[in-house]
Amino acid sequence: MRRLLHLLPIRTAAAITLLATAGPSLAETVMGFIYVGPKDDYGYNQAHAEGGAGVGKVPGVKVVEEASVPETNAVQETMLNMINIDGASVLFPTSFGYFDPHILKVAKEAPEVQFLHCGGLYDEKKHPKNVGSYFGWIYEAQYVNGIVAAHASKSGKLGFIAAKPIPQVLMNINAFALGARKVNPKATVKVVFTGDWAMPVKEADAANSLIDQGIDVLTCHVDSPKVVTQTAERRGAHVCGYHANAAALAPKGYLTGAEWDWSSVYSKYAKMIQEGKSLMNGGIPHLIRGGFKEGFIKMSPYGPAVSEAAKTDADAAKAAFMAGTLEVFTGELKDNEGNVKVPAGGALKRDDPAIESMSWLVEGVLGSTK
Template identity: 60%
Template sequence: MSNSSHSSIRRRDLIRGLLATGAFAGSSRFWTGCTSTPQSSSSPTPIEKMVTLGFIYVGPKDDYGYNQAHAEGAAALAKLPWVKIVEEASIPETTAVAETMRKMIDENGAIALFPTSYGYFNPHSLKIAAEFPQVQLFHANQPYKANYPKNVGSYFSDLAEPAYLAGIVAAYASKTGKLGYVVPKAIPVVLRELNSFALGARSVNPAIVIQTVFTGDWSLPVKEAEATNTLIDQNADVITSRVDNLKAVITTAESRGVFSNGYHIDQASLAPKGYLTGVEWNWGKIYTTYAEMLRAGKTLMDKGIPPVIAGGLKDDFCKLSPYGAAVSQEAKTAVETAKAKLLDGSLVIFKGELKDNKGKVVIPAGTQYTLQDPQLQGMNWLVEGVVGNAGTQ
């Protein structure tokens, strides 16, 4: 993590003094002043104030997965000459993350933080938000509630659409009619993407089965490899996962001679024979959007920045990885057809009548939900065809 050239004590005293007097809130130009146009070629160019942003990852930055996807987004943002990035990786979802946030604010002068792991939010980010009311905290994939502190926002790169398309690819590749899915935690965002994958696969083959193993955490490589082997032993011939680091899952599938779908980033290099495609974030697009608003002096508190920024394929917030060699032309055509319908709104993933895997109607006939509908933000069920228990942790 980058260190400030000023002492932490002087930085802390300065920021807290400004917070106490209201000067910090009164002039966003203190942090984000814009470069003025020189009056003549000989005039010196004023030095633009840097926008300092903090990024925190629950795992390593090169994990071939979730954390690497965020780190690549931050790296793209760091190319902007007026942005300074401070980062900390492998920070657990404990009081350690609160200390990291304080350090980024006090010592590095961060005006906004991006704590990228779901478990950082409550209570740690909420505590820091109250402690530093003029510092803004933006959380990935955290369902937003109106009673959250005014300096807390949420952003979504909704992967349900590319997950649906990846399900189509998996269904075309499967010979056994059984797909395997290694699931980390049974939280709404994960279940929504798992269900989307299943619905995509079952749009091709309504009889297909998606077998699951829940590991209970974001990164447990040994357990993930064991889960992959278990699914393959149960005759699953396409394996995918939503854990943070898919290396163990994908390389195990490759060694067993079965296909795999990736997640978070393009992981084709891990399985040159069996990799089909993958579900990818495009965090760089979202982070650049935030940075531009912060540079302009906008805030969550004055409603210049929306409390929620969300998007999918149409917004270029996510994408499907390039196809592997094993993907048929028939599958590619089916994906492109479905993608076009998702983009024009004629295909809605979650619409009734839809039953869960216990036979209960969870979306009645004639009802459909957009991906950001509150009804889906609290999802705690698995769709018909998915073998598993959504309450598994």
């Protein structure tokens, strides 16, 4: 069931500019958020729901939301209901599988509504003008996770439980490994792919299997890190979080975590929309990306097991990201089959479109994308 986060009269996006002169109470927009899982998953959906709650506090914004909507025609029905019943003029369908065909289909049917998708790649040659994409370079935070993990590991063996070998996931695995090997050049990261975003039984099995192999620090890229975090805590291993702060699930073993700051991102969208900007008039870019520097991501507070040396190295990396002086994927960089992916002196920079087509695992990662 949807829960209204901020109760204000419904207005269309087009009305914002016309009504702005009549006073702040009339300059309103309705933003709809759709999540593939529950809002309290300590993960992907919780991070977006926290972002929705944050933007719901912005004057002139009303938020409607619906959780646990599958990546099927059901999301099309949800989008249409938000448009036709709730008066939403901006939609944030957040799950990866919502984009094609569901968002693209409904966007053609509702050309006056803006559809902003998390993680999709907008193609102006193929996609409607009222569709856009936003995502964060959270691999920067996974690099910091790797630094902290390597400091905490006694074995030099780290584990990564991932859903699917798509570019956004591979970026995180590789960055985590590079951060760890910055501290310990001999560190390894064993990766297990579960096959889908929410596979709690497989996630638990993978966590237990990795720990049985002598791996003493885990992290993950799945929708809900809850199972991985709880399993690590129960088994006496350390864990780095992902998506949202899960420290409450592992008071002893939680080191830190790579978190989204969607409240900041969604508030920036709200500001642009209230200024009369849109995807259709060119005021809002169709592709928006950002990292630490742009306020898209943040780190969980350090846990009790994090050493002062780890904090020093991690804080230095964060400061370098904020200053724009640190790139993760710099050469010479080889994949785990010995092929040079970034030549010496080169760099695969975060604003390079090629980074979002990454299909390989870096040297030091034990596993395969096949």
